[in-house]
Amino acid sequence: MDACSFSTSGGYQYYLDEGVGKGYLPANVDRRPATLQRKQKEYFAFIEHYYKSRNDEVHQDTYRQIHIDIPRMSPEALILQPKVTEIFERILFIWAIRHPASGYVQGINDLVTPFFVVFICEYIDQEDVDEVDVSSVPAEVLRNIEADTYWCMSKLLDGIQDNYTFAQPGIQMKVKMLEELVSRIDERTVESFVGGTGSFALRLPDSLCLCCAERVHRHLDGHEVRYLQFAFRWMNNLLMRELPLRCTIRLWDTYQSEPEGFSHFHLYVCAAFLVRWRREILEERDFQSPPLLISATTETTTTITAITTTSADTVVTTATTSAATDLMVVVVAFKACQRIVSKGTIPLCYSVSKGAIPLCYSELLLFLQNLPTARWDDQDVSLxxxxxxxxxxxxxxxPNHYKKLATESLPSSISSDSGGDKLLALDGGFL
Structure with a gap:
């Protein structure tokens, strides 16, 4: 279902009712209207007290970053409406001020949108969630929606705040758990799950065959693609950057009904999401071309040389950058493989002493960071x-599928994967 049909069938009230179990609204139905009004007044008291400090020296960096990040959000047709931009700025700034342990972190901004869209769609006649227009919504209604969106987002973040504290330990742990989980989903696991019969796996949609999960893990590991390079964003944005908004709302609808909350079930959704692309992942190969060589001359200067030779032509490309975290990767392809020659910046985490990485490394990483989900619908999310x-x-x-984690300490930052090699990584490139 799309977001608007979801909301008109009770989406606003449903999301507010879901707050009962999270402490937002009381269980007593008769007390809810008064409590809701009190919470809305409380939010606007925060606005009155804190928002005027956004240009103070102590807070101006936070506000500036929020102001920069909001126009980058999607859907653009919604976000770029001035009223919506102002609402999102207030919500995010107030949350950051009231949660100094983490403050504002890139990625939190995306978590506002699903709640706001579900609430606003109750008051507009709009089929396409990506084209929501708030101009016809009365100002008082927008005020109430802003307050309710703030409280719902706050309740969501209460359960995953360690994702956004210093060094983001929650995300690092969840990515490690995802890797461990996928590595342990093998054919024997599936057979055990269905009582020892392998026939059940044949009845699965081919794209979701869990028997191939271990192969996917080995393939990624063999080509030195690290889970942190693509799954960081999955955890940081709760798959909002990977799915259309209508699908995110459908997904979060299920998350809301989970007794353990968003974070617990999200791990299994991410594992299933990765396996969903197992055919494409396993088919990402070098296509008989020479490798893309990546060599690090120093920690701060990186030279990339791609040499591709076919019977038709030879392409030699070199690019140099002085920032190891902003590595320019050139993906060279040729007519025989019907590839598109492209160039772009991606977050690249690699070992300085390795010296050479196959071409399929960059192809795999680019694919995993740009999954083709634009046409996904409710059926895809349901599967x-x-x-x-x-x-x-x-x-x-x-819990044995987390057994390895019990003997490993969680790194406070990106650590080496072997032999003391220093890993160069990441920061803003994931978002």
């Missing part, structure tokens, strides 16, 4: 959730 539930049923009460 994804079904597979995530199967994984949860098989693994949630069997």
């Amino acid at each position: 994804l959730l079904a597979e995530a539930y199967r994984l949860k049923f098989a693994f949630a009460d069997a």
Whole structure:
């Protein structure tokens, strides 16, 4: 279903009712209207007290970053409306001021949109969630929606705030858990899950066959693609950057009903999401071309040389950058493979002493950071959730799939993967 049909069938009230179990509204139905009004007044008291300080020296960097990040959000047709921009700025700034342990972190801004869209769609006649126009919504209604959006987002973030504290330990741990989980989903696991019969796997949609999860893990590991390079964003933005907004709302609808909250079930959704692309991942190869050589001359200067030779032509490309975290990667392809020659900046985490990385490394990483989900609909999300539930049923009460984690300490920052090699990474490139 799209967001607007969801909201007109009770989406606004549903999301508010979901706050009952999270402490937002009381269980007593008769007390809810008064409590809702009190919470709305409380939010606007925060606005009155804190928002005027946005240009103070102590807070201006936070406000400036929020102001920069909001226009980058999607859908643009919604976000670029001045009223919406102002609402989002206030919500994010107030949340950051009231949560100094983390403050504002890139990625939090995306978490506002689903709540706001579900609430606003109750008051407009709009089919396409990406084209929502708030100009016809009365100012008082917008005020109430702003307050309710703030409180719902706050309740969501209360359960995952360690994702956004210093060094983001929550995300690092979840990415490690995802890697461990995927590495342990093999054919024997599936057979055990269905009572020892392998036939059940044949009834799965081909794109969601869990038997191939271990192969996907080995393929990524063999080509030195690290989970942190693509799954960081999955955890940081709760898949909002990977799915259309209508699908995110459908996904979050299920998350809201989970007794353990967003974070727990999201792990299994991410595992199923990765396996969903197993065919494309396993088919990403070098296509018989020479490798893309990446060599680091120093920690701050990186030279990339791509040499591709076919019977038709030879392409030699060199690019140099002085920032190791802003590495320019040239993906060279040739007519025989019907590839598009492209150039772009991607977050690249690599070992300085390795010296050479195959071409399929960059192809795999670019694919995983730009998954083709633009045409996904409710059925795709339903299949994804079904597979995530199967994984949860098989693994949630069997903590052995986290066994390795018990003997590993969580790094406070990106650490070396072997032999003391220093890993160069990341920061803003994931968003």
